[in-house]
Every structure is written in C-alpha cells, then in structure tokens.
Amino acid sequence: MSSSAVRDRGSARVRPGRRAALISATVGTVAAGTVLALATAASAGTTLATSAAEKGRYFGTAVAANKLSDSTYVGILNREFNMVTPENEMKWDATEPSQGQFNYTSADRIVSHAQANGMRVRGHALAWHSQQPGWAQNLSGSALRSAMVNHVTQVATHYQGKIHSWDVVNEAFADGGNGARRDSNLQRTGNDWIEVAFRAARTADPGAKLCYNDYNTDGQNAKSNAVYAMVSDFKARGVPIDCVGFQSHFNSASPVPGDYQANLQRFANLGLDVQITELDIEGSGTAQATSYATVVKACLAVSRCTGISVWGIRDTDSWRASGTPLLFDGNGNKKAAYTATLDALNGGTTPPTTVPPTTTPPTTPPPGAGCTASLSLQTWTGGFVATVRVTAGSSGTNGWAATVTLPAGTAVTNAWNAQNSGTTGTVRFTNVGYNGRLTAGQSTEFGFQGAGTPPSGTPSCTAS
Numbered sequence: 206m207s208s209s210a211v212r213d214r215g216s217a218r219v220r221p222g223r224r225a226a227l228i229s230a231t232v233g234t235v236a237a238g239t240v241l242a243l244a245t246a247a248s249a250g251t252t253l254a255t256s257a258a259e260k261g262r263y264f265g266t267a268v269a270a271n272k273l274s275d276s277t278y279v280g281i282l283n284r285e286f287n288m289v290t291p292e293n294e295m296k297w298d299a300t301e302p303s304q305g306q307f308n309y310t311s312a313d314r315i316v317s318h319a320q321a322n323g324m325r326v327r328g329h330a331l332a333w334h335s336q337q338p339g340w341a342q343n344l345s346g347s348a349l350r351s352a353m354v355n356h357v358t359q360v361a362t363h364y365q366g367k368i369h370s371w372d373v374v375n376e377a378f379a380d381g382g383n384g385a386r387r388d389s390n391l392q393r394t395g396n397d398w399i400e401v402a403f404r405a406a407r408t409a410d411p412g413a414k415l416c417y418n419d420y421n422t423d424g425q426n427a428k429s430n431a432v433y434a435m436v437s438d439f440k441a442r443g444v445p446i447d448c449v450g451f452q453s454h455f456n457s458a459s460p461v462p463g464d465y466q467a468n469l470q471r472f473a474n475l476g477l478d479v480q481i482t483e484l485d486i487e488g489s490g491t492a493q494a495t496s497y498a499t500v501v502k503a504c505l506a507v508s509r510c511t512g513i514s515v516w517g518i519r520d521t522d523s524w525r526a527s528g529t530p531l532l533f534d535g536n537g538n539k540k541a542a543y544t545a546t547l548d549a550l551n552g553g554t555t556p557p558t559t560v561p562p563t564t565t566p567p568t569t570p571p572p573g574a575g576c577t578a579s580l581s582l583q584t585w586t587g588g589f590v591a592t593v594r595v596t597a598g599s600s601g602t603n604g605w606a607a608t609v610t611l612p613a614g615t616a617v618t619n620a621w622n623a624q625n626s627g628t629t630g631t632v633r634f635t636n637v638g639y640n641g642r643l644t645a646g647q648s649t650e651f652g653f654q655g656a657g658t659p660p661s662g663t664p665s666c667t668a669s
Contacts, residue, residue, distance in 0.1 A: 266290070267291075423453050483515075605667065
C-alpha cells in the first residue's frame with residue numbers, strides 16, 4: 206500500500222490516525238520478469254490465479270516475509286496467487302537503512318519464494334515520501350535528489366529481470382480538490398523528481414513495467430485528473446511510463462465509485478496498462494462480496510487492466526484488520542467475497558471458446574506404455590489456455606515429461622502444475638513435486654497460457 210495515511214501496512218508501522226484522515230478525505234470525493242508458472246496446486250479456473258490467467262490477467266497479494274513460516278498463510282499464497290508484492294520489504298527504509306549500505310535479505314526471501322512457486326513480483330516502491338530512513342529524511346535539495354537516484358538505481362539493478370512491474374513513484378499527489386502535488390522532501394527537490402525517478406528506473410531495469418501508484422484516484426476527481434495530466438505529459442514527451450496503479454481501498458464511507466471502470470479505461474486509452482494494486486474492501490457478507498465482484502468485472506472489461514492484487518491474504522494479515530477487508534477470514538477460510546471474486550473472474554466479459562481435445566484421452570493405457578498425453582484448448586483472439594492431460598501406462602510413472610510443439614510466433618506466457626523448459630518452438634513440460642508419481646492408468650493435468658496461435662498437434666509423453 207502506499208500513502209503514509211493509507212500505506213504502512215506492516216503491523217509495526219501502523220499509524221491509525223493518518224489512516225482515518227485518508228478515509229475522511231475520500232468521502233464525497235470518490236463516491237517483465239521471467240516467464241513463470243501460475244499457482245502450483247490447482248487446476249485452471251478453480252483458484253484466483255488460474256481463473257485470472259484464463260482472462261490474460263494475474264491475481265496477486267501483498268506478502269510479508271515474516272509470515273512465510275506460517276503454513277496456513279503460505280498454503281493459501283501458493284494455491285491462490287501468481288503475483289506477489291512485498292508489503293514493506295522493498296521500501297527505502299528496509300533496503301537502505303544506512304546511506305549507501307543496502308540490505309535485501311527480507312525482500313530477497315519473498316522474491317525467492319515467488320520464483321520457487323511460479324509467481325511473479327511487483328516491486329514496491331522505489332521512491333516515496335513515507336517510510337524513508339532517518340538519514341534520507343535529514344537530506345534536502347541536490348543531496349536528497351542524488352540519494353534518491355542512487356537508491357532507485359541500486360535497488361532496481363539488484364532485482365533486474367526479476368520484477369514484473371515497479372511502483373517507481375508512490376503517492377506523489379495530495380488529497381483535496383486542487384490536484385496539487387504532495388508537499389514532501391522529494392517534491393521540494395524540484396518538480397521533475399518523478400520524471401527523474403522513472404528515467405533512472407528504466408536504465409536500471411529496462412525489462413520491467415514502470416508504474417505510478419496512488420490512492421483515492423479510483424474515480425474521476427481532482428486528484429486522478431492531476432495524475433492523468435502528468436501521465437499524458439509523460440507519454441507526449443517520451444518519459445518512460447508503462448502503467449498506472451490504482452490502490453482501491455474501499456469501505457462504506459468510500460465505496461467503489463460509479464465511474465470506476467470508466468476511470469480505468471480513460472487511463473488505458475493513453476496507451477498504458479492499468480493495475481489494481483492494493484485492493485481491500487471493509488465489510489462482510491453480501492455487500493462486501495458484491496463490491497469485490499464489481500471491481501473484478503471492471504478490470505475484465507478494460508482490456509489493458511492486466512491484473513489485480515489484494516493487500517494481504519487473511520483478514521488478520523490486513524493493515525485494516527478490524528474491518529475484515531480481505532478474501533479469507535483469520536483462520537484462512539474462504540469468505541463470500543472470495544466466492545464472488547472467483548465467480549466474477551470465471552464469468553469474464555469475453556469467455557474463451559472451448560475447443561474439443563485434439564485427441565481422446567485413453568481409458569485403458571496401452572500395454573507397457575510409459576505415458577500418453579492429450580490437449581484441450583480455450584482460445585480467444587491472440588491467445589489461449591491449454592490443458593494437457595497426462596495418463597500413465599501400465600507401469601505407472603515416477604516422473605513424466607510432455608512435449609508440445611508451438612506454431613511460429615507463439616510463446617508460453619505462464620504455466621501451472623508443471624515446469625516448462627523454454628517458451629517457444631518445442632517446449633518441454635516436466636512434473637512438479639506432487640504430481641510426478643502416477644499409478645497405472647492414473648491421470649494428472651497441467652496447463653499453460655500462450656500468446657499467439659494455439660498448438661494443434663498431440664503432445665508427446667515420456668515417463669521415468
């Protein structure tokens with residue numbers, strides 16, 4: 206999350222008074238990385254990640270490194286999400302506690318977990334007026350500007366190639382009706398500080414999406430208009446910016462605005478991706494579920510809305526825990542909001558066309574055969590989701606590998622329940638730890654998403 210009012214989500218950094226100020230301010234105003242697998246333990250369409258992938262989007266969550274030892278937390282994380290955002294571990298105070306001395310231990314732990322479990326990473330946040338280390342708070346002018354540029358460069362370079370999207374600058378605009386920049390030590394270094402941060406980030410990590418991220422910009426208002434004007438200017442002048450993040454913190458006093466989808470669309474019309482970056486909705490029951498579904502449907506209706514991240518997993522993990530704003534309760538049980546979110550993802554706006562399997566899965570394995578594989582597809586213009594069914598022969602398997610030949614120009618963008626070697630041409634998929642051992646005639650499925658023309662041949666299969 207972002208604003209000092211909204212953002213300090215780690216329990217040690219909670220400032221309730223400022224959060225209350227944020228909520229009151231909204232009343233009346235807001236009515237690249239490596240190709241990786243998706244969720245590691247579910248079939249397509251039955252989890253948030255796989256359902257979102259069928260629509261060409263991701264579904265992510267904020268993650269705290271110190272909760273990666275919590276088995277319930279990690280179980281939900283690995284099953285349901287395919288994008289993670291470090292909650293506090295990549296912020297300036299965490300990564301550069303002393304000037305020029307960088308500490309990536311906690312952030313690296315999250316990134317390593319993501320990579321090991323087929324998830325991508327949103328980097329959060331390179332430049333922000335809040336959660337600065339004390340030494341940076343004591344700088345000003347050119348000294349602070351130089352320190353900021355060095356910080357952006359060093360952190361983005363450290364994670365080069367591992368980050369899908371960076372929140373390069375976070376919450377640079379003030380609340381209120383005049384659309385002004387926030388008065389911060391960074392702003393006082395000069396009005397071009399945001400542009401400078403984006404240019405430094407592009408140089409350091411050229412493959413990542415570069416985003417501006419803010420709160421209370423979910424509908425059209427003075428603040429979102431000011432962000433829109435800045436982004437329009439950046440696009441016109443060639444300043445490197447790829448996406449805008451909408452934090453989307455809602456409650457009964459500040460509900461999902463009626464023009465939420467239209468607001469996302471107007472930013473997308475600038476030639477940008479839009480992302481819902483920190484979603485949480487205080488409440489319970491039907492009202493909360495309906496609001497979550499509204500947000501998901503809005504994203505699905507905007508072709509350049511590339512993904513949704515919620516800010517935490519269980520209600521008890523939330524910076525707004527008393528408002529029970531997330532999709533799982535404190536015990537890790539799915540709430541009505543989860544079901545509504547999954548249903549909205551599965552409903553979509555342009556359901557893929559189901560294509561029959563290219564081969565009929567054998568009911569009786571051939572004598573002595575190691576394994577066989579069959580392919581079924583869901584397709585849409587420019588992309589597809591493929592499900593591959595692997596069936597063991599009469600000897601069973603201790604492990605298996607399936608090979609799929611892709612047409613020229615087609616690439617694998619995500620995969621789940623298997624590890625892929627390569628993304629184009631002849632791609633080999635191998636079992637993961639939990640689905641390699643099959644008894645005679647037993648089947649398992651894995652899937653992958655692709656961009657381009659879907660494959661048409663029958664996959665080959667070998668067993669060990």
